[in-house]
Amino acid sequence: METALIFAGLGLLAGVLLTVASKLFEVKVDERVIEITAALPGVNCGSCGFAGCSDYAEAVAGGASPNLCKPGGQESADIIAGIMGIASGKIEAMTAVVHCNGSCNVTEKKFDYKGVQSCKAANRFYNGSESCTYGCLAYGDCVKVCPETAISIIDRLAVIDKTRCIGCGMCAKVCPDGIIKLRPLGFDYDVACSSHDSGKFVRTACKAGCIACKICEKNCPEGAIKVEDNLAVIDYDKCTSCGLCADKCPAKVIKKCG
Numbered sequence: 001m002e003t004a005l006i007f008a009g010l011g012l013l014a015g016v017l018l019t020v021a022s023k024l025f026e027v028k029v030d031e032r033v034i035e036i037t038a039a040l041p042g043v044n045c046g047s048c049g050f051a052g053c054s055d056y057a058e059a060v061a062g063g064a065s066p067n068l069c070k071p072g073g074q075e076s077a078d079i080i081a082g083i084m085g086i087a088s089g090k091i092e093a094m095t096a097v098v099h100c101n102g103s104c105n106v107t108e109k110k111f112d113y114k115g116v117q118s119c120k121a122a123n124r125f126y127n128g129s130e131s132c133t134y135g136c137l138a139y140g141d142c143v144k145v146c147p148e149t150a151i152s153i154i155d156r157l158a159v160i161d162k163t164r165c166i167g168c169g170m171c172a173k174v175c176p177d178g179i180i181k182l183r184p185l186g187f188d189y190d191v192a193c194s195s196h197d198s199g200k201f202v203r204t205a206c207k208a209g210c211i212a213c214k215i216c217e218k219n220c221p222e223g224a225i226k227v228e229d230n231l232a233v234i235d236y237d238k239c240t241s242c243g244l245c246a247d248k249c250p251a252k253v254i255k256k257c258g
Contacts (some may be wrong), residue, residue: 001196007232013238013249023098030058030061032061032083032084033054033057033058033061034057035083036056036057036060036061036080036083036084037053037054037057039072039079039080039083040053040055040056040057040069040070040076040080041072041076041164041166043071043147043168043170044060045071045147045168045169045170046169046173047068047070047071047167047168047169047215048070049068050064050068053069056068057091059210060080060084061084065257066080066081066084066086066088066089066091067080067081067088067089067091068091069091070078070091070092070093070094070098070166070167070168070169070182071166071167073091073093073166074088074090074091074093076088076161077089077091084185092184092185093167093184093185093186093257094167094169094182094183094184094185095160095162095167095182095183095184095185096126096150096151096160096165096167096169096171096180096181096182097160097180097181097182097183097190097257098136098157098158098159098160098171098179098180098192099179099180099181099190099191099192099193099194100134100136100157100158100179100192100193101157101192101193101206101208101209101253101255102130102132102135102136102156102157102208102209102219103154103155103156103208104155104156104157104205105155105207106207106208107130107131107132107156107204107205107206107207108130108131109129109130110126110129110130110131111118111129112129113125113128113129117139118139118140118141119137119138119139119140119141119142119175119176119177119222120141120176121139121176122137122139123137123176123177127177128177130156130201131204131205131206132195132205132206132209133205134177134179134193134194134195134197135179135194135195135205135206136156136157136158136177136179136198137155137176137177138153138156138158138236139153140150140153140158141174141176142158142170142171142174142175142180143158144174145171145174146169146170146171147166147168147170147174148164148165148166150162150164150165150166151171151216153161158171158180160180162257167182167185169182177194178194179194183236184236187236187239187241187257188241188243188256188257189206189234189239189241189243189245189246189254189255189256189257190254190255190257191210191225191231191232191233191234191253191254191255192208192254192255193206193208193209193210193231193232193253194231195209195210195230195231196228196229196230196231197230198212199211199212199213199230199258202230208244208252208253209251209253210227210230210231210232210251210253211250211251212227212230212231212232213227213250213251214227215241215248215249215250216232216245216248216254217232219244219248220244220245220253221242221244222238222239222240222242223235224236224237224238224239225239225245225254232245232249232253232254243256
């Protein structure tokens with residue numbers, strides 16, 4: 001009986017000590033962080049510059065800008081700004097673009113690659129098995145990381161569904177050759193090539209690559225496209241999506257996005 005009373009007393013004492021400790025060491029939770037986290041898309045892509053959505057939510061509660069989440073877009077920024085009681089500011093929605101036109105119809109394989117079936121691994125082996133060393137390796141590293149299933153591999157080429165893309169940039173981060181890039185929404189044309197080789201070598205490697213002929217540059221009324229290091233590059237600050245560059249391109253490497 002006495003033993004039972006001793007154990008009961010020790011249990012009661014332990015409970016009291018735990019209660020006191022929980023109060024003394026209680027971590028105050030900022031309710032705004034919970035609300036901000038709920039307003040974010042939850043993809044943890046890091047496009048905001050923070051490790052993930054929860055880290056960004058804490059940063060916003062601490063004074064960071066509410067409009068850094070590109071996947072969340074303007075709607076998310078407005079909600080977060082409302083929680084903080086500040087102006088949201090404008091957020092520029094982005095989309096991913098594959099700067100390659102090298103499907104299996106226009107390129108050839110240099111050899112059969114039997115290694116690990118990933119773009120990262122294949123790129124380490126002579127820059128991949130494709131005839132163009134600048135092009136899409138098509139093993140789907142981008143497909144695996146896309147949180148919105150917006151990317152497919154079609155005819156040995158990554159293809160992005162613009163209606164599903166949220167502009168998180170995760171595909172761009174894993175692409176070992178950097179052929180996937182983000183650009184602002186609202187434009188109709190992209191250069192589907194990443195090769196910096198001269199026209200002669202481009203034609204040898206790919207039938208649909210940029211040959212740096214500068215016809216697009218000469219015909220653009222806004223001076224929005226220039227050939228830099230043997231590759232046409234669009235300045236989206238100047239582009240009006242008139243489509244003249246695409247119409248004039250002899251290689252048809254400037255394409256209207258889907």
